[in-house]
Structures are given as structure tokens and as C-alpha cells.
Amino acid sequence: MTRLAFLLVYFIVTTLTAQTFNQAIATGKLALTSNQTQKALVVFKDLATAHTDNWLPNYYAAQTLITEALINSQNQDLVKQKLVKAQTYLDKAHSLTSKNPEVIIMQAKLYLVYVVSNSAVYGRQYSGLISRLYKDAYAINPNNPRVVLGKAKWEIGAAKYFGNETSTFCADLEKAVKLFDTFKQETNQHPSWGKQDAILAVKNCK
Numbered sequence: 001m002t003r004l005a006f007l008l009v010y011f012i013v014t015t016l017t018a019q020t021f022n023q024a025i026a027t028g029k030l031a032l033t034s035n036q037t038q039k040a041l042v043v044f045k046d047l048a049t050a051h052t053d054n055w056l057p058n059y060y061a062a063q064t065l066i067t068e069a070l071i072n073s074q075n076q077d078l079v080k081q082k083l084v085k086a087q088t089y090l091d092k093a094h095s096l097t098s099k100n101p102e103v104i105i106m107q108a109k110l111y112l113v114y115v116v117s118n119s120a121v122y123g124r125q126y127s128g129l130i131s132r133l134y135k136d137a138y139a140i141n142p143n144n145p146r147v148v149l150g151k152a153k154w155e156i157g158a159a160k161y162f163g164n165e166t167s168t169f170c171a172d173l174e175k176a177v178k179l180f181d182t183f184k185q186e187t188n189q190h191p192s193w194g195k196q197d198a199i200l201a202v203k204n205c206k
Helices: 002-033 037-050 055-071 076-096 101-117 119-140 145-161 167-182 195-204
Strands: none
Touching (some): 002 055, 055 101, 076 101, 101 119, 101 145, 119 145, 145 195
16 A cells, blocks of 8 residues: 555656656747747756756757857857857767757757858868768758758858859758658657748748
């Protein structure tokens, strides 16, 4: 009887903890998509501290800081400050999940913001690494829409930089849009961003 009571209490506590985690992730994701980055960061930092064995809070904390860095891309000091901190969260996420395409492309995005902020300084340093990261993520899961989208956008940007044709990549962007409708996330807490960005990229692809 005592064991049964213990199991019942354990089940209730575990269920409530999971619900609290899920609700907090949902709150943070909503704040991030609403450009309330400070609110999102507080939520994800707290979750990363409380759930040290879960890669998702660290991933989202990094994404939030990367977003803030991109918004402030003209401020070199602030960009570096945000991205250095984002890297600490990504390092933790990398340590908690192996060969995860979501984490890999977020790493590529971090390097991309460095390039956007100062291509003269960071372009040569990170361009090859970004290409490799997208290729690695694609090799792991070519049906992940964020992987397909990020890889295509990067290749389009590189083609434009070198004055090459970009229309050949439009099909990849269209593929990404379709994949957003068919790709199954492991849970509702997993990354789901990118569809509107993909739709806009298709409209602008020539």
C-alpha cells in the first residue's frame, strides 16, 4: 500500500513538472515570436538552470540571444557580447544531444550573424564553416524544413556575393515550405520556427 501511494505521488509530481516545463517553453516561444526577447530570455535561462539534462532550454536561450544580436547587428560590441553568451548555451545544447540538426543549424546561424555584422572581419573566418554545418545537418536529416531553408538561403547569399545565378535554389525554398506542412516534430516543445520566412524567401527568389 505504501509503495502504491509513493508511485501515485511520484506520477502526479512528474506529470505536474512536465506540464510546467511544457507551459514555460510555450510561453518563451510565444514571447520570442512576438519580439519580446527579454521576456523569452528570462524564461529560457530559468529553464536551462532548472532542467540541466534537457537541450531545449539551452537551444532557445541561444536562439533568443542570436536574435537580439541580429537585431543590433550595427553595434559590434553588443553583437559580440550576445553571441559569446549564446555560444555558451549552444555548447551546453551540443553536449546534451548528439548530431542534432536543430542545434547544428542554430550554430550556423550564430556564425552567420557574425558575418552579417562585419563581413570584412568574419566572412573568411566563418563562411566555410557555415557551409559545412548546413551540409552536415542536411546529411543527418534532409527532410527537416529548417535545415533545407537555412542551407538554401545560405547558398543563395553566397551565389549573390559571387555574382552567380540564384534561381536554381528556388526549388529548395519551395521544398522547405512543403516540408513545414509535413514534418513531424518530436513534441510541441521542439523547434517549429521558419515557415513564414520560407514563404517570403520563395516570393523573393528569382
